[in-house]
Amino acid sequence: PEEIIREIMAIASLTPSSYNLQPWEVVVVKSRDMKAKLREVCYNQQKVEDAGVDIVVVANLKAAEEHVDRVLDSWVQLGYISSDQREDLRDRILQDWGSVEKRKRKAIRDAAMFAMSLMIVARHFGLETHPLEGFDEPKLKKLLGIGRDRVVPLIVAMGYRHPEKEPPPRAYRFPFEEFGRIV
Numbered sequence: 001p002e003e004i005i006r007e008i009m010a011i012a013s014l015t016p017s018s019y020n021l022q023p024w025e026v027v028v029v030k031s032r033d034m035k036a037k038l039r040e041v042c043y044n045q046q047k048v049e050d051a052g053v054d055i056v057v058v059a060n061l062k063a064a065e066e067h068v069d070r071v072l073d074s075w076v077q078l079g080y081i082s083s084d085q086r087e088d089l090r091d092r093i094l095q096d097w098g099s100v101e102k103r104k105r106k107a108i109r110d111a112a113m114f115a116m117s118l119m120i121v122a123r124h125f126g127l128e129t130h131p132l133e134g135f136d137e138p139k140l141k142k143l144l145g146i147g148r149d150r151v152v153p154l155i156v157a158m159g160y161r162h163p164e165k166e167p168p169p170r171a172y173r174f175p176f177e178e179f180g181r182i183v
Contacts, residue, residue: 023063052159064097
């Protein structure tokens with residue numbers, strides 16, 4: 001239901017981000033017609049059509065310019081910074097997001113963290129999720145009218161598990177000793 005989707009998004013939107021710029025956007029694909037078209041640009045992955053909804057997670061490369069003033073105004077209002085500090089911090093944020101490489105790295109990282117939060121929150125609501133990175137991005141962006149200053153790092157297929165279907169066994173996971181260390 002749409003109200004559950006909105007509640008999941010509201011909770012997931014609390015995800016931390018660089019300078020609190022929240023450089024994510026979503027397109028929730030719900031209609032059968034659009035899911036069929038989305039499936040085509042996702043290399044015909046059946047799970048795209050089987051899902052209740054598909055959430056296209058978008059990273060906004062212009063988040064610094066588009067969001068910085070609202071974010072900093074809220075910081076001044078909340079007393080996090082003074083009015084005198086605002087302009088220097090604004091300049092620093094815009095400089096930190098200055099290069100295309102930095103913008104991409106920050107926006108994609110933060111949008112991916114948002115997507116992970118979304119998946120965890122969805123689970124709390126009893127929904128299953130499946131992240132997808134297999135899609136033709138130019139075709140996807142054209143289909144959904146996503147601008148050139150946006151990047152799509154992933155799509156999250158989401159829905160309730162069929163009551164008669166058991167999930168497949170979990171594939172091999174590397175133990176902590178192979179990917180981590182404590183110093």
